[in-house]
Amino acid sequence: MPELPEVESLRRLLARSVIGRTIVSAQINEPRLRRAVAPDFRSAVGGRTIEGLRRRAKYLIVDLSGGSSMLVHLGMSGSLTHRDARFAPGQFDSRHDHVCFQLDDQSALVYNDPRRFGLLKLVPRGELDSTAELKAIGPEPIGEGFNVNYLMDKTRGRRAAIKTVLMDQRVVAGIGNIYAAEILFRAGVKPTRRAGRLTRLEAEQIVGATPAILREAIDSRGTTFRSYRDSRGRPGKFASRLKVYGRAGEPCYACSTTIRNTVVGQRASFYCPHCQR
DNA sequence: AAACATTCCTGCACGC
DNA sequence: TGCGTGCAGGAATGTT
Numbered sequence: 001m002p003e004l005p006e007v008e009s010l011r012r013l014l015a016r017s018v019i020g021r022t023i024v025s026a027q028i029n030e031p032r033l034r035r036a037v038a039p040d041f042r043s044a045v046g047g048r049t050i051e052g053l054r055r056r057a058k059y060l061i062v063d064l065s066g067g068s069s070m071l072v073h074l075g076m077s078g079s080l081t082h083r084d085a086r087f088a089p090g091q092f093d094s095r096h097d098h099v100c101f102q103l104d105d106q107s108a109l110v111y112n113d114p115r116r117f118g119l120l121k122l123v124p125r126g127e128l129d130s131t132a133e134l135k136a137i138g139p140e141p142i143g144e145g146f147n148v149n150y151l152m153d154k155t156r157g158r159r160a161a162i163k164t165v166l167m168d169q170r171v172v173a174g175i176g177n178i179y180a181a182e183i184l185f186r187a188g189v190k191p192t193r194r195a196g197r198l199t200r201l202e203a204e205q206i207v208g209a210t211p212a213i214l215r216e217a218i219d220s221r222g223t224t225f226r227s228y229r230d231s232r233g234r235p236g237k238f239a240s241r242l243k244v245y246g247r248a249g250e251p252c253y254a255c256s257t258t259i260r261n262t263v264v265g266q267r268a269s270f271y272c273p274h275c276q277r
Numbered sequence: 278a279a280a281c282a283t284t285c286c287t288g289c290a291c292g293c
Numbered sequence: 294t295g296c297g298t299g300c301a302g303g304a305a306t307g308t309t
Contacts (some may be wrong), residue, residue, distance in 0.1 A: 004281065034284070034305075058283080076283050077307075091300070098309090115306045118284055133284095160300065167286085176282060222280085269279080278309100285305080293296090 002058055002074035004141070004174025005217035006236065009078060011055045013221075014109075017082050022049045023064075030098040034075060037099065041259040044122050045070065045101070057137045057173035061128065069125045071133060075117030129232045137171045143213040146172050151203045155195035162198060163191035164265035166206070175210070178223055181245045181270045182208045190276040191269040192262065202225050216241065244270040 024232055026045050027256060032036040038044075048064040055061065062070040072080060084108030092207050099120060101109040111120060116156070123131045133174070138154075139145025155172050166180045174175075175183070186209035189202050198206075222236030223237055223245075243253055248261035248270055257274035 006282085073283080076281070078283095114308065115281090117285090117305070119284090158299075164300085167283095178282065257298095265300085280309090281307105284305090287302085288301105289301085291297105291299085 001077060001215075002076075003176035003223075004055075004058060005177050005179065005220075006216055006222035007055050007058050007060055007074070007174070007237065008218050008222045009236065011053045011060055014060075014080070014082060015053050017122070018050050018103065018109060019052060020050065021107075022047065023109075024102045024104050027100040028098070028117070029100070030095075032098075033113065034073075034119050035099065035121075037120050038122065039123060040214075041120065043094055044068065045051065056128075056134055057140075058176070063125065067125050068122050069128055071119065071121045071131070072111070072195075073119040073124055073133070075113060075119070076114060077115040078111065078113035078118035081110050081112065085108055103269065106274055136170050138168075138170050140153045141172050141174060142214055143156075146207060146210065148203050148207050151207055152198070152200060155203070158195040160195055161187060161191060162193045162195045162206070163267075163269055165195040168264075175230075177241070177267050177269075178245045179217065180211055182213050182217075182243060185244045185272060185276060186213055189275055190273075191264050191271050192249075197245070244272060246270065 023045050025249065026042045028042055039046055045064065049068055050062060051065055052063040053060065056061065058073060060072040062072060064070060096112045096114045098113055099111040102231050103109060128134060155165060158165060163184060166175050167177065182193065183206065187205035189206060197248050217238045220236060220238035222242060223238040223242065235243050244259050247259040250259050252259055252272040252275060255272065255274045257272055259270055259272055261268055263269065
């Protein structure tokens with residue numbers, strides 16, 4: 001699931017229900033994620049109050065009392081769901097509910113991740129920006145840092161495909177395979193275009209399309225392409241608004257040309273050969 | 278049964 | 294030669 005819009009949707013939803021709640025206890029059923037959950041994780045979060053929720057790139061940051069923050073990454077298949085007291089017991093997924101946080105109102109925050117590519121890590125709040133996961137992340141795409149001059153600067157001399165560059169977290173934060181495809185369609189730029197050969201006008205189109213697409217996706221609570229669910233277990237609605245992703249063989253909504261799927265940087269890449277140049 | 282929403286690592290090629 | 298950078302490829306893994 002999880003690119004920037006999904007994580008941002010998750011942050012907003014959880015903010016309503018878990019800020020101010022205290023973690024009574026944490027239960028780790030399976031520590032082997034992308035990297036193993038630290039041995040002291042359980043004791044370090046126990047008794048802490050959730051003071052705030054932030055997002056950086058595709059990471060959810062859970063600020064805890066006592067000065068530490070929990071970095072959460074959902075990998076390919078992760079989800080964090082808030083389960084109501086009355087449903088919590090019966091909803092246990094013994095196979096993939098890897099970490100379970102019991103909150104002080106009898107509800108539970110559950111980290112579920114079938115493929116276990118995700119990450120759960122505690123970091124002293126002051127060290128967040130310099131921690132391995134975040135230190136090299138580029139500017140947020142919704143914000144002034146991601147502008148035309150910046151994109152032109154970052155792409156000059158690069159012969160990688162523009163789509164690959166857009167998905168490079170060091171260039172810009174939070175864009176993955178689905179939204180890169182949608183952004184490039186909106187911008188009218190082929191995913192295979194060499195980044196270094198972007199014209200200024202094309203860079204403007206991309207920089208303009210990026211926050212637009214991401215905002216629309218956030219407003220729809222993200223995309224459920226396969227199995228993503230939000231913090232209340234609901235699918236996102238943006239899937240029905242995808243213009244190219246997953247639509248190979250179907251007609252372009254703008255010009256009826258058949259949408260193609262080609263491999264760019266080892267990732268499936270959908271585009272309209274007529275609308276995108 | 279091939280494909281897959283993410284990140285991280287290795288190794289090669291190239292240029293200074 | 295040595296070093297840094299860019300880029301391709303592959304691995305991690307379970308589900309549909």
